[in-house]
Amino acid sequence: MKRIKLDAIDSTNSFLKELARNSALENFTTVTTNHQKKGRGQQASSWVSEKGKNLTFSTFVSFLSLELKRQRYLNFAISLAVLETLNNFNVSNLRIKWPNDILVGDHKIAGILIENSIYNSQIQSSIIGIGLNVNQETFASFHRKATSLKICMQKEFDLELVLQSILESLVRAIALLNEGSFDLLEQQYLHYLYKKNVPTTFKNSKNILFMGMIQGVSSEGKLQILLENSTVKEFGIKEVSFA
Numbered sequence: 232m233k234r235i236k237l238d239a240i241d242s243t244n245s246f247l248k249e250l251a252r253n254s255a256l257e258n259f260t261t262v263t264t265n266h267q268k269k270g271r272g273q274q275a276s277s278w279v280s281e282k283g284k285n286l287t288f289s290t291f292v293s294f295l296s297l298e299l300k301r302q303r304y305l306n307f308a309i310s311l312a313v314l315e316t317l318n319n320f321n322v323s324n325l326r327i328k329w330p331n332d333i334l335v336g337d338h339k340i341a342g343i344l345i346e347n348s349i350y351n352s353q354i355q356s357s358i359i360g361i362g363l364n365v366n367q368e369t370f371a372s373f374h375r376k377a378t379s380l381k382i383c384m385q386k387e388f389d390l391e392l393v394l395q396s397i398l399e400s401l402v403r404a405i406a407l408l409n410e411g412s413f414d415l416l417e418q419q420y421l422h423y424l425y426k427k428n429v430p431t432t433f434k435n436s437k438n439i440l441f442m443g444m445i446q447g448v449s450s451e452g453k454l455q456i457l458l459e460n461s462t463v464k465e466f467g468i469k470e471v472s473f474a
Contacts, residue, residue, distance in 0.1 A: 232259045232398060239266040239282075243289035244344060244360040251348070251356065256291045261398060263288040267362075284367040285379070286394055290401060293356040295409045299349055303452040304413045306331055306345060307420040309359055312404035313341050314423060316396045322383050326425040329445070329454045330468060333363075334425055338378035340364050359401070365393055421447055432474040435466075440474050 233256075240246055243262045250256065267280060267287040280287050297305065310331040317325055317333065317340070326334040333341035344360040364379035365388050380388050407416060421427060427445045433456065434440055443456040446463055453465035 232261065233257045235260070235262045237262065237264040239268060240264045241268050242360075243267060243287060244346060244358050247289045247291055247358050248346065251291055251358065256293075258291070258293050259398065259402065260291045261288055261394075262290075263394065280362055280364070281367045285365045286361065286363040286390055286397070288394065289358055289360040290398065291356060291358060292401070292405055294354055294405075297354040297408065299352045299354055300450070301413065302347070302354060303448055303450070304408060304416050305347075305354065305357065306343075306452065307416040308404040308408045309343055309345060309361075309401070311416065311419055311423075312400035313343065313361060313363065313397060315400045315404075316393070317341075317380075319396055319400075320380060320384065320388070320393070322380065325423060327420060327423045328425040329448065330452065335378050335383055338376050340378050340380070340383070361397065363393070363397070365390055417448075424448075426473070434472050434474040436470050 237243075237246070243264055247260070247262045250260075250262075264287055266282040310327045310333065313333050314325050314327060317335075322335060322340075324336045326336075328334050328339070331343040331345070332339050333343075341361065341363040346358045346360075347354045348356045364377060366381045367379045368381060370377040380393070424445060424447070427447070430442060430444055432440055433443055441458065443458050443464075446455040446457050449455055449465050451465070453467050454471060455463050455465050456471070457463050
């Protein structure tokens with residue numbers, strides 16, 4: 232497993248994408264940085280991390296044969312890999328907030344950004360960016376619902392050990408994906424899905440509030456919500472949020 236360590240960079244995902252564009256990368260090549268100045272999340276959102284306190288890294292993964300129509304299972308696998316690591320460190324009350332934020336209770340501890348290289352309806356490779364709050368203890372007001380391993384467990388963590396644990400979990404998760412263990416991945420993901428089957432107030436892209444219950448994730452990767460009129464409506468990223 233090749234590792235590239237950088238002191239500071241705008242985005243590990245962008246760096247690794249450029250590297251993959253210009254050279255043949257070993258599977259699970261990973262770029263880490265002490266300080267990511269322009270970290271990216273889903274749909275152009277940002278990921279802010281205190282220098283030297285957390286993990287911000289990206290990993291290149293190639294696939295044996297992963298059809299584009301099974302893209303949601305890739306998301307399931309990566310989310311579960313991060314969650315498995317946190318379970319290994321005895322963090323409790325873990326949840327996955329659709330599509331792939333990792334929560335402790337209602338507080339975000341990790342975010343994931345997956346960018347795919349696609350050819351002939353096959354996902355050939357992915358750049359998997361992960362940000363995990365490890366030893367940071369204070370967060371900006373706009374990230375007030377954030378937490379970290381140190382806050383949860385009341386002790387300092389070795390960043391290298393946590394990173395190695397995540398990478399090992401990633402290898403196992405990708406193996407399940409390559410084996411075609413799609414039902415198992417979906418079952419485990421839905422088990423941890425935040426607010427599943429819980430009456431919840433949502434807000435759509437027009438800022439209209441509505442009540443519903445999360446049922447699951449569609450074959451296109453959209454969130455399925457049971458509405459008050461007993462119909463199930465599907466929402467894409469940024470089309471719905473918790474009120």
